[in-house]
Amino acid sequence: MKKTILKFSIACLASLILFSACSKDDDQATTADTSNFVVVSALITSPYSGYITSFGSTMPSGTISNVKGTSKQAQWLVGIRQFGKYIYRFHNASGERGITKYSVDATTQTFKEEGYIATDKSIFGSGQHVIVNETTGFYFDPALGLLKIQKFNPTTMQRTGEFDFTAKLQDATKEFVSLGQTMMMVKEGKLYANIHYGTTARKGYLDSKDGIIRLAVIDIATGNLDKTITFDTGNKIVQTGWFFENPMWDLGDDGHLYFCDMAGIGSGGSSLHRIKKGETEIDANWIVKMDDITKNGFFHNILVRNGKIYTRIPNEGIKPDFSNIGGEIWEYSTIDVNTKTVQKITGTPIVSFNGNANAIVEIDKQIYLMVENKTQKINGFFKVNGTTATQSFQVSEGGSICGFAKL
Template identity: 25%
Template structure:
């Protein structure tokens, strides 16, 4: 492999907003009960709004006055994932190379408690991603710790630690494994290992690597690889959306091939067929080969974050970083990718936006629509994309910060 770097130094200034962030704000104890507004009605969601170096988390209806409810949300650092599970909201965030996991309970009206019911600390490591197995076990992936920790989802007490250091692909120049996007199928967790070959520039390996872990024993059964793409999954806090299981039981992973920062890396989707624990070496979908925006091929990549819609379709965020200032430009598009037909179509009705809205893409609980955050020079909003019709409608104006996570309160 010809290792030619095309790193844009200023790009990592932008990544501090959406990827690995090291200098973050502290947590406050402000109330998160948005339902005190007597005018608020309707189904509630978990929201995270990013405001500079912080994110403000809580619950509110999608018809609420965003500017008003965010004042009552809990403030935590802006780098971290946010999920709902079994009656609680979980936030996992990084601060000064240490990570904190907190669990906030919801009452019968889905109001979030003012203070966490449980807290877990991870010292000296980035822990950015959570994966829930069942009511008795969850996993926290130590992104820069070569480990996955099993916890009790209620108490957040440690149950086991899975050491991944022996699986560092030193033969191909990796210096750390970096567990990231994961799915659970047939009692096994398939977790992508972004074999990092350049930690300073965050350059991942030139092939896909996935650890297969038995969730009952917390033992690594094997590590599988593929060379149809570069490293699969994404080192992020985007709730494991660069991997998913479809209705046929097939597992899909996406590789963004380091966003084009390294020559010779191939992007695209690969899969692991139902009942198999090896990559399907006969199937790959390189998005660069697909027609888009009137061209027979394109040079865009999926940003981390997205939602599987069913029937082979994935809603994601499409663009590239060829322009060094693109991470703050309104140039990225929401698209629907059809994995069966191998097509890419832009969602109509939304202007181009900045790439850091990728975490906001969430399939609603009924599976019929997707909620997503958006902003352009005219302002910010939360929109709903109807899967059947393809139409987009505005649900909430966002005037304080940007919509970072929009989480259905449903298992």
């Protein structure tokens, strides 16, 4: 009898151990890391052909090739935008304008095109967009109306409607008026879209008619135009945002919305502005002027964390013919939000303008800086630690570095 009880007890114990082991295996299976570190590189001449490559859940390190059998080849690859575990671009793989969405398989590290929304091919800024959540996004398609904001579902990649502000924003005294062509920002239930006054000849491309920043404040829930807000920079021209992947705005960890005005690019006047948390007006008491740092430079990158603005600042002014804009003149720096004191980030060389869309990225609460310096043969990303940075990885094949993300 005792032997029977002992055998039964051993059997139960074995079953318990086996069940426990299976449970652990199940837990490990359900908590497997499905993240993907993605590196982007491309040629810096048209048609900007390059590669988007997944390295799975392993953070790239050392010297890597960005050309793999699983890489996604694409044209007009000047950077990427990310929302959650997906990549969004302003062109499809063939280089046609529109919004393209890619997913990445965590196991095979292969890419799949999840959808493409074609937009007008003739006007710069076509396909400009912002994603609010999994079901709500907005974009600019001049073919459907210069003063209309198109709505789309970022999950299904289907157009879902539009907000038409033609009657409210059209101005017969202006040659060309557009809404959201170069900048769309989101904060606290409001969509902020730039209003641009330009020329019929250039159709919004670097043709600003005055130095006033104009933003339409749109209630996302109702689609109502709450108001138009303005800020007179005192310059002859403004250029809020850009036409491709570089958003040039950031919702800081302080809750304030920060954005860049490039102004005349080669003629000075560039500045940083903000809309404070809980407010819907451009802060009249806060501005950072590039000319106070480098005369005739311009801001084009911004990330705001822990009271610091991470950006790139040229060590010389941009020439009117833009002949030095692509040179190795850009220095990574921080600007204190309150004192506006500038601090250079040491450890990184001076970099070129290439790949500015993803020049400063945040991954797992760590800040990474894109560095391409042909003179020193550096082509990769550096990790920031305080006021210095050290190289995380170097790309040896696939073109110039132009993107890094964790999906």
